[in-house]
Amino acid sequence: MVAKNGYAWWYVDALSDDGRQGITLIAFVGSVFSPYYALARRLGRAADPLDHCALNVALYGEKRKCWAMTERRRGAIRRDAREFVIGPSCIDWDGDALTFRIDEVTCPLPSRLRGTVRVYPSALTAETFALDAAGRHHWRPIAACSRVQVDFQAPTMRWLGGGYFDMNYGEAPLEDDFRGWEWSRAGTRTGTIVSYDTTARGSADSASLALRLDRTGAIDRLALPPRARLPSTGWRIARTAHSDAQSPPTVTRTLEDAPFYARSQVSASLFGESVDLVHESLSLDRFRMPIVQAMLPFRMPRW
Template sequence: MFSPYYAARRRQLGAALAPAEAHCAVNLSLYRIGPQPGRVRRHWCMTERSERALRRDMHSLSIGPSRLRWQGPDLLVDLDELSVPWPRRLRGQLCLMPSIGPGREFDLDAAGRHRWQPIAPQARLMLDLKEPALRWQGDAYLDHNRGERPLADDFAHWQWQREQGADGQPSRIDYLTQPRDGPARALHLAVTRDGRLHAQPTPAARPLPHTAWGIARTGHGPDALALAGTLESGPFYARSLLQSDNGRLAVHESLSLDRFDRPWVQAMLPFRMPRRG
């Protein structure tokens, strides 16, 4: 949905004649927090491919040399990609093991053109990479977005946050969107261990520092939040790690679709998202 090539095709032919299948990619973002505060090592890949590289059925999805497939209740991801901007092979496997089943779908806009669903609101993940040699396991989460129109047509910006529960406590998900037409919309959910999603009162807004690109960030939660690290900082998108006073960690995303649509941003994106025909 953030492909500059797809955006150019839509401008050229119109959205109805620009097939999404011709602009597909597997995106891996891998971070290692260093011993120094704020120091993050990153691996990133997002190579776009044409419809000739796309193969899919009810149980699997292959894009180029990488493949996602269900094996019983678990999702296996076989990766074989190249990182950017410095080429380095990222090869290995992820195994996501849902602890609970899918949650319900939610409308993100009043017209119901855009939908969001937490497929596995509680899960475990095992990472086994051969290149580079990395192994890790921990808590995980899987969700799904789909829409009938480009995001930039219907939204100005949004913020998303997920805080992992600890010691049997519910996880929290906060999803705030600003449609181009109408008032802001917000979802504040608690995810219990049995997979139920419970609407929560609106928590206090916790202002955070803007990114180096000037992207606004606002956290939400009952406790004070501090910025533990900026994982991604780009001209239209930021991914951050937050920590509350009680020590719980949260992943936070901030997206400016006004900024995404600007020509100078579109011209920069191929450096992070190359395309292979």
């Protein structure tokens, strides 16, 4: 169950084995970045998260990027223990694989986005971690080591790669409790390293959480090397990443550059191993700005 004004999302990312393709999928109940959900909360009533669901699909090719994030109302949503239907798309779990059956339209330029993505976890992790001092926001790294099979008919593409699967859930809007955060995950020879660096609302100091998860699902807490500054994005979103002192991180490519959010592919070194990071920078101070809220419907239509 998701509380009024709350949220849950299931997140998958993957990079192809040849490093040339990438994908990110996020299924939202109570879309945390929805301007419509934010407006419903500002009107002073307890907003229904089931009336603000979306499947975000982002494909990253060498020459082309595709993006879709259409918000759906309660009447287009169906949820049970094994299936989550969001309009014409659905996600289901059969005990062995998480399958996304995608039928969406890209935005802002409309084109068909249709295909199937299957996530095969090497192990499942049940442990959850609070991201804030009050325990209102939680993160569960469900399957940090996964294989992902991508098969799209529109646009045409097929590939396999290493992937990652987690979920977040909370009982309050992110922007109420955080000014922002930086998150990254890196596939290593023995598993996956994940880090969160969060800045609480009303504070200038960051709190860090870093884990190593192996292919059996075992978890170890880590003390990562300090963060190093990366170039800001075109929208002036600040970026930093953990890397060994003798090997400063570098941005391989900026996958998403939005007014309040950036997703990047970063080359770094962790404990002497060269790694590729999937990296995210989130500014919730930016997200709250009226001008940003007015821009969001052009990328996030609602039906």
